[in-house]
Amino acid sequence: AQTVTQSQPEMSVQEAETVTLSCTYDTSESDYYLFWYKQPPSRQMILVIRQEAYKQQNATENRFSVNFQKAAKSFSLKISDSQLGDAAMYFCAYNNAGNMLTFGGGTRLMVKP
């Protein structure tokens, strides 16, 4: 079974600074997809970014980018120019090209003004 691990229960960043959230996963598959979801206090799950394992290029979405290391099974999220609205729980998730998403335990990000 696939597992997803987020080793940082909490992270803190100063507004306008950069922060990196870590995620590692365990799989024997070669074709899969990785995601970061944001969960603000409203508890809605909002897609932040997606990475296909067959792509070597790291995905970027505005201030959000990933560092995908396939051999190391690592998928970190970098948030640049952090804003107060970025404060939330962030979940890393894995999809083995099938139906289910497997989520990590989450990282709570606090943004200090």
Next chain:
Amino acid sequence: EPEVTQTPSHQVTQMGQEVILRCVPISNHLYFYWYRQILGQKVEFLVSFYNNEISEKSEIFDDQFSVERPDGSNFTLKIRSTKLEDSAMYFCARSGRAAETQYFGPGTRLLVL
């Protein structure tokens, strides 16, 4: 990206009662999913539903649970005899194809007393 709507947003029920949670896709997608998140814990996959059939389910999805799409539009999760431990946030998600990005609804907060 259009998402899904979920009703009700909150539900309080007595232990042993049946509850039905509803998910209404905005666009005509074929793949639907239910996840749950117990307070303070990770998001867990329950079941995926494609072409009016269950395509995958987790160990959590036992005989107490059922899903259907009775009118070809609403996608429902029924919990037959609720237990205290069923208290959680229940999310519906949809995708255009398997392994595509899953977009989540706002969730239904279920409290079993």
